[in-house]
Amino acid sequence: MSREETIAYGERFGVQSPVKKSSPYSIDRNLLGRSIEAGALEDPMNEPLEEVYEMTKAIADTPNEPEYVEISFEKGIPVSLNGNFLDPVSLVSQLNAIAGNHGVGRIDMLENRVVGIKSREIYEAPALLVLIDAHRDLESLTLTGDVTQYKRGIEETYGHLIYRGLWYSPLKDALDAFILKTQEQVSGTVRVKFFKGNANVVGRKSENSLYATDLATYGADDGFDHKAAEGFIYIWGLPTKVWSRLHN
Secondary structure, three states: OOHHHHHHHHHHOOOOOOOEOOEOOEEEEEOOEEEEEOHHHHOOOOOOOHHHOOOOOOHHHOOOOOEEEEEEEEOOEEEEEOOEEOOHHHHHHHHHHHHHHOOOOEEEEEEEOOOOOEEEEEEEOHHHHHHHHHHHHHHHHHOOHHHHHHHHHHHHHHHHHHHOOOOOOHHHHHHHHHHHHHHHHOOEEEEEEEEOOEEEEEEEEOOOOOOOHHHHOOOOOOOOOOHHHHHHHHHHHHHHHHHHHHHO
16 A cells, blocks of 8 residues: 555544544654654755754744854763753753744655665754754864874764664674774863754863863964974875875
């Protein structure tokens, strides 16, 4: 039976269902968010109607004043909002409400399913998207550049494993060990500004910060030896210089 035939059959025999002819969407929801598909959304050019959203407000309905939230992490795990320590479920639930109230958390995408079919999906994941951005920002403060760069590729592989149902695979176990090691220093607080559909990181701090003010400043307290830059630039650019002599 097609979806339309299934809906008609249910209505005929009085079977209660959230899916109706007037709202033929397929919807799944859990703590982290909602997924919506089917109906008019099957045409990739159709803009989603506001009726498909539940966790996030339309921009026109969001507050006219920004809201700031500080999210604290311990070894990569979010543990508090604005200084209030919360269990994971409460933290995600409260952040869902805050972000959703400001219209943050909507995703409209073409998804590549495991079986090879492309599917148009609408997602709402307010807290999750905010936590990802805040966590990455804190990593940029506490991890070296090579680790953060390498971890980005690991994240993509990790996401594919979970999407394909390979949670218990040996590769995921191996990646878990790498990720846990990287998170040992990822503790601190990130300040996020919510306003009109945006969630922007506007501040961060950590006792494990690798940001050295005396090396980063442009002021009189600059402690970086700029004379060292001349030799560094020469050595760093030498392979390209040799290549250019041969090919130009």
